[in-house]
Amino acid sequence: MRVTPDRAARPTPSGRAERAAEKVAELVESVPPGSRLGTKEELRTLCGVSVGTFNEALRLLQSRGLVTVKPGPGGGLFSAEQSPMVRLGNSVLALDTQANDVADAVRIRDALDPLLIEDALWHASPADIAGLRRHIAAMEEAKDAADPVAFVHANWRLHAAIAATSPNALLSSLYTHLLDLIERHTLTVLPASDQPLGEYIAHRHELHRDLVDALDRRDRDEALRLIHEHNTTLQAADARAAHG
Structure with a gap:
């Protein structure tokens, strides 16, 4: 026709x-x-x-x-009223309320990440790794769709799944609570530097994909190196030092 x-x-x-x-x-x-x-x-x-x-x-x-x-x-x-902002690496989270609480939650979450990676290296099963890869695929779909909000939500689901592999119920519960607090108050994601947000998201997708690969190989040195690079609190401190 x-x-x-x-x-x-x-x-x-x-x-x-x-x-x-x-x-x-x-x-x-x-x-x-x-x-x-x-x-x-x-x-x-x-x-x-x-x-x-x-x-x-x-x-x-x-x-x-x-x-x-x-x-x-x-x-x-x-x-919308003026949104409070919280720095997240080279991006900014625009929030509805409680900027200080979210900033604290991001800082504590970053500090807990290495502990959970150590647990995942020991305890993540093949089924767990397959589940992590599904979250990586969701992040890739959001990246390709240029949807930063969907990307960070998929990212948080990935980290929640990593936390779920830990046998330490207190650590896993605390981490999940922090993610819930951050997610609940995030409205959107904005660029925070001269680097285009799309480039930053592509880099973060690659970093998380490599992290899951390292967990799959039980490569402790590489997994810990990547989670250190992943640490958004350290990135913000490095950025302040570079411009100080």
């Missing part, structure tokens, strides 16, 4: 969601932070899209830290 020009140019659902998100983003830029934009139905009608398409647009807007949703009378969509 021959495709007519009109049909060939018809936007895809993801394209319609992106355009709806852009329209709401323009509205956000025109009002002060914290301003009420309208109800979901009012904004969906303004964008002229279906409920499903607007829900996808809303997901994009929330992942970019542009809007917040408040329930109840007087609720609806609001332009």
